[in-house]
Amino acid sequence: GHGHWSYADKDEWPLEFPDCGGQMQSPINIDTNSTIFSRELQPVVLAGYNLDPSEQLSLMNNGHTVVLRLPGSLTIASGYPQEYRAMQLHLHWGSPEGPGSEHTVDGRRYDGEIHMVYYNPSSDSIKEAMRQPGGLAVLAAFLQVGPEDNVHYQHLLEQLHEVQEEGKETTVAGFNIEGLLPANLGRYYRYSGSLTTPSCYQTVNWTVFNQTVLLSKEQISLLETTLQGDDDKDLQNNFRLTQSLHGRKVLASFQ
Numbered sequence: 383g384h385g386h387w388s389y390a391d392k393d394e395w396p397l398e399f400p401d402c403g404g405q406m407q408s409p410i411n412i413d414t415n416s417t418i419f420s421r422e423l424q425p426v427v428l429a430g431y432n433l434d435p436s437e438q439l440s441l442m443n444n445g446h447t448v449v450l451r452l453p454g455s456l457t458i459a460s461g462y463p464q465e466y467r468a469m470q471l472h473l474h475w476g477s478p479e480g481p482g483s484e485h486t487v488d489g490r491r492y493d494g495e496i497h498m499v500y501y502n503p504s505s506d507s508i509k510e511a512m513r514q515p516g517g518l519a520v521l522a523a524f525l526q527v528g529p530e531d532n533v534h535y536q537h538l539l540e541q542l543h544e545v546q547e548e549g550k551e552t553t554v555a556g557f558n559i560e561g562l563l564p565a566n567l568g569r570y571y572r573y574s575g576s577l578t579t580p581s582c583y584q585t586v587n588w589t590v591f592n593q594t595v596l597l598s599k600e601q602i603s604l605l606e607t608t609l610q611g612d613d614d615k616d617l618q619n620n621f622r623l624t625q626s627l628h629g630r631k632v633l634a635s636f637q
């Protein structure tokens with residue numbers, strides 16, 4: 383109790399965090415035959431992501447994932463009806479035994495998933511934005527094994543051994559953060575959901591990109607086997623199971 387939670391006790395999240403038992407929870411399975419094409423969903427356009435190496439970003443193991451703090455100067459310039467500013471990005475993964483994305487597509491779980499988390503600056507504070515409908519946005523992309531090392535992910539992965547234990551923090555020199563996302567930001571799914579961990583606030587405007595991001599087998603293995611979680615055990619399978627739609631619609635930017 384008292385603010386602590388783990389992936390092992392996810393059935394008990396709603397007892398301490400009532401929103402986790404709500405009707406607009408994330409992640410979800412995306413049933414591609416049931417999505418609704420919307421011509422209003424314009425390509426996502428990002429601004430300010432090519433950071434200078436002199437800028438140092440904090441990278442931390444919070445016991446549930448590895449979090450890279452992002453400057454609020456990184457924005458979503460279009461693709462949403464409101465402005466969003468970056469807070470952080472983090473990853474979800476499985477283990478050498480199985481995949482670990484949070485969202486699934488037609489029942490398929492991918493190897494991993496990156497989340498870039500944003501807030502709507504029209505709220506007075508980030509804390510306030512987290513409680514406002516549409517106050518948060520998350521850009522999500524699936525990670526998948528491909529033939530080559532992904533040079534963009536190498537900036538993060540080569541620092542993982544510095545944050546092996548929960549609570550450890552290091553810095554990463556600025557790089558082009560947009561390189562962590564797929565090249566095609568025009569094809570995506572959009573739905574209203576929640577944070578996928580406690581508090582599970584139902585205030586997230588989700589974008590899940592259709593194009594996946596490729597990392598080498600060695601890079602995915604490093605992610606799956608380097609970190610320790612809040613119980614000194616391997617930090618693996620840090621994904622929540624898919625939640626019921628309860629009548630929600632999933633929009634698609636493409637046909």
Ligand code: SG7
Pocket residue numbers: 444446447449470471472497499520576577578579
């Ligand atoms: C991860 O997922 C962390 C949390 C994040 C949570 O556990 O990245 O962030 C921090 C700073 O610990 O919570 C509020 C927030 O971003 C849920 O985020 S998610 O829904 O995108 N998976």
Ligand code: ZN
Pocket residue numbers: 472473474497578
């Ligand atoms: Zn996440």
